[in-house]
Amino acid sequence: MQALTVSEKMKTAQDFLPINGTDHIEFYVGNAKQAAHYYKTAFGFQSLAYAGPETGVRDRASYVLQQGKIRLVLTSPLHSNSAISDHIRLHGDGVKILALWVDDAYKAYEETVKRGAKPYLEPQTLTDSYGEVRKSGIYTYGETVHLFIERKDYNGLFMPGYREWKSNYNPTDTGLLYVDHCVGNVGWNRMNPTMKWYEDVMGFVNILSFDDKQINTEYSALMSKVMSNGNGYVKFPINEPAEGKKKSQIEEYLEFYEGEGVQHIAVATNDIVNTVKQLKTRGVEFLDAPPNAYYEDLPNRVGKIDEDMAPLQELGILVDCDEEGYLLQLFTKPVEDRPTLFFEIIQRKGAQSFGAGNFKALFESIEREQEKRGNL
Ligand code: FE2
Numbered sequence: 585m586q587a588l589t590v591s592e593k594m595k596t597a598q599d600f601l602p603i604n605g606t607d608h609i610e611f612y613v614g615n616a617k618q619a620a621h622y623y624k625t626a627f628g629f630q631s632l633a634y635a636g637p638e639t640g641v642r643d644r645a646s647y648v649l650q651q652g653k654i655r656l657v658l659t660s661p662l663h664s665n666s667a668i669s670d671h672i673r674l675h676g677d678g679v680k681i682l683a684l685w686v687d688d689a690y691k692a693y694e695e696t697v698k699r700g701a702k703p704y705l706e707p708q709t710l711t712d713s714y715g716e717v718r719k720s721g722i723y724t725y726g727e728t729v730h731l732f733i734e735r736k737d738y739n740g741l742f743m744p745g746y747r748e749w750k751s752n753y754n755p756t757d758t759g760l761l762y763v764d765h766c767v768g769n770v771g772w773n774r775m776n777p778t779m780k781w782y783e784d785v786m787g788f789v790n791i792l793s794f795d796d797k798q799i800n801t802e803y804s805a806l807m808s809k810v811m812s813n814g815n816g817y818v819k820f821p822i823n824e825p826a827e828g829k830k831k832s833q834i835e836e837y838l839e840f841y842e843g844e845g846v847q848h849i850a851v852a853t854n855d856i857v858n859t860v861k862q863l864k865t866r867g868v869e870f871l872d873a874p875p876n877a878y879y880e881d882l883p884n885r886v887g888k889i890d891e892d893m894a895p896l897q898e899l900g901i902l903v904d905c906d907e908e909g910y911l912l913q914l915f916t917k918p919v920e921d922r923p924t925l926f927f928e929i930i931q932r933k934g935a936q937s938f939g940a941g942n943f944k945a946l947f948e949s950i951e952r953e954q955e956k957r958g959n960l
Contacts (some may be wrong), residue, residue: 586648589906589907589908589936590699590792590906590908590936590937591816591908591936592793593790593791593812594789594791594812594813594814594815594816595814596789596814597620597787597788597789597812597813598787598789598814598903599787599814600787601686601692601695601696601787601813602673602686602687602688603684603685603686603813603815603817603818604685604686604687604817605653605684605685605762605763605817605818606653606654606682606683606684606685606762606766606817606818607655607659607684607685607731607733607735607761608648608655608656608657608681608683608702608742609654609655609657609679609681609682609683609732609766609849610646610656610657610658610659610679610680610681610683610731611656611657611658611659611676611677611678611679611680612659612660612661612668612671612672612675612678612680613658613660613672613676614660614672614676614677614784614897615643615660616646616647616658616659616660617643617647617660619647619648619677619885620645620647620658621624621891622755622919623649623656624649624732624751624753624754624755625659625755625862625866625867626867626868627651627757627758627863627866627867627868627927627952628651628756628757628758628759628760628863628866629633629649629650629651629654629656629757629861630649630650630651630754630837631649631749631750631751631753631754632648632649632655632741632742632749633647633648633741633743633746633747633748633749633832634647634648634746634747634748634749635745635746635747636687637662637891638664638747639745639746639747640745641662641745642662642697642761643661643666643668644659644661644664644668644940645659645660646658646659646746647659647749648741648742648746648749649752649757650694651701651757651760651761652757652761652762652840653761653762653763654759654760654762654763654851654892655762657681659839667730667759668680668712669937671727673844674842674843675727675841675843675845675896675924676840676841676919676920676921676922676924677922677925678841678845678846678920678924678925679728679766679845679846679848679849680727680728680729681721681728681729681730681731682724682728682729682730682731682734682846683730683733683812684730684731684732684733684768684818684822685729685733685734685735685888686732686733686734687734687736688718688733688734689707689718689720689732689894690707690717690718690720690734690881692720692732692734693706693707693720693721693722694707694731694788696722696785697722698725698925699784699785700781700785701722701723702723703721703723704720704721704722704723704729704731705719705720705721705729705731707720708720709718710743710744710745711744712740712744712745713740714738714739714740714741714744715737715738715739715740716737716738716744716834717733717734717735717738717743717744718733718734718739719732719733719734719743720732722785724768724778724781724954725770725774725778725822725845726748726768726769726770726841726843726844727842727843727955728844728845730786733910742763746770750863750899752957755866755877756868756957758859758862759853759854759855759858759859759862759864760851760852760853760859760929761851761852761853761854762851762852763849763850763852763933764852764928764930765819765820765821765849765850765938766788766808766819766820766847766848766849766853767814767820767821767822767823767846767847767848767849767850768820768821768822768823768844769823769824769834769837769838769841769844769846769847769848770822770823770824770844771824771825771838771844771855772824772825773824773919774823775807775808775809775822775823775826776809776843778822779809779822782811782820782822783811783950786811786813787813787814788811788812788813788820789811789812790809790810790811791810791811791812791816791819792800792808792809792810792938792940793810793897794806794807794808794828795826795942796826796828798940798943799940799943799947800826800828800944800947801828801944801947801948801951802829802958803828803829803830803951803953803960804825804826804829804830804831804832804833804835804947805824805826805827805832806823806824806825806826806832806833806834806947807823807824807826808821808822808823808824809821809822810822810938816936817840821938823847830951830960831951831954831959831960833954834847835946836923836954836957836959837923837924839959840924841922841924845924845925846925847924847925847926848915848925848926848927848928848945849925849927849928850913850927850928850929851927851928851929851930851933852930852932853929853930853931854931855931856901856912856913856914856929856930856931857895857896857899857901859899859929860899860914860929861895861899863921863929863932864899868916868927869916869917870899870914870915870916870917870948871900871914871915871916871917871946871949871950871953872896872900873898873900874902874945874948874949874953876897876925878902878945879893879896879897882911883940884911884934885904886901886905886941887902887905888912889903889910890933891912894911898912900914901913901914902914902942902945902946903942904935904937904939904940904941904942905935905941906935906936906937907933908934908935908936908937909933909934909935909936910934910935910954911930911931911932911933911935911939912930912931912933912935913928913929913930913939913942914928914929915927915928915929915946915948915950916928916929917953922960923928923953923954923957
């Protein structure tokens with residue numbers, strides 16, 4: 585029997601938990617006001633909504649930013665005595681919540697908790713003059729949370745409790761469209777239990793697997809399995825370190841995040857050359873370009889592509905292909921001083937995979953950065 589393509593594998597997922605996409609991603613950060621300025625300036629996100637003391641929230645301030653379908657929420661605590669402060673003290677700035685847009689937040693909670701999920705937020709209904717939002721939440725790896733957000737009866741900007749955030753500072757966007765996938769790093773021997781959790785609790789399916797023989801460099805290795813829901817709108821690759829001569833990037837992450845968590849958020853564009861040019865101009869730092877040999881070998885490896893080679897090489901954009909098409913991608917350096925969370929910019933041209941053909945070039949580039957930090 586012929587092996588299934590990634591698209592065919594997705595269709596084998598269970599559908600007790602219909603998910604329409606990523607609703608938002610919430611970061612816990614030391615200074616949300618300044619972080620919001622960074623994501624506007626550097627990435628071109630737009631001011632959308634705000635919650636804080638002025639809106640009756642006493643313990644935190646949250647800034648909601650939007651670009652395309654991507655919504656980021658940046659939250660800072662207002663006092664030391666709070667779970668948000670504890671989270672930041674331990675992990676530094678990072679992703680707390682991967683919120684999923686569902687048809688029924690009450691049922692999503694009931695079904696996942698019944699299947700073994702650890703509760704985070706019991707189902708609740710929030711109301712204001714724009715209607716109501718229902719939400720609930722469960723824990724996934726580490727201290728990371730999946731919120732289920734149901735907003736079919738809501739036509740406000742974001743959610744009850746938030747007001748419109750109007751700003752005089754509105755930098756143009758950079759062409760970012762939607763969240764393509766979010767990757768989690770887990771500890772030793774934790775990839776398979778995490779994968780099974782997504783299968784059992786969320787009804788997801790494993791669409792791709794890479795072992796340490798496929799993902800390795802001279803020095804370090806890792807393993808990765810990609811979990812997807814049935815329609816492919818939500819994809820969560822899970823990485824685990826593997827034994828190598830030196831410390832892998834996953835170990836470095838686990839050491840500095842002080843636990844499991846979100847490693848990178850991949851955001852999609854329809855024009856990666858233009859998006860990356862703009863991001864670089866605005867100060868976003870990317871991993872170094874691979875050696876010239878990478879681009880000389882590219883036509884053999886991926887065949888004919890629509891893009892000119894020169895700008896790809898100049899910007900260090902990576903290309904990979906699978907049986908359904910090709911993709912272009914590029915990775916930022918970590919966006920905080922701890923070497924933890926980073927972003928991926930991705931443009932898909934049919935390919936449903938994640939750039940396995942680039943892993944070696946990519947990881948060698950990451951290792952050069954690790955070396956500079958004294959963490960290899
Ligand atoms: Fe990725």
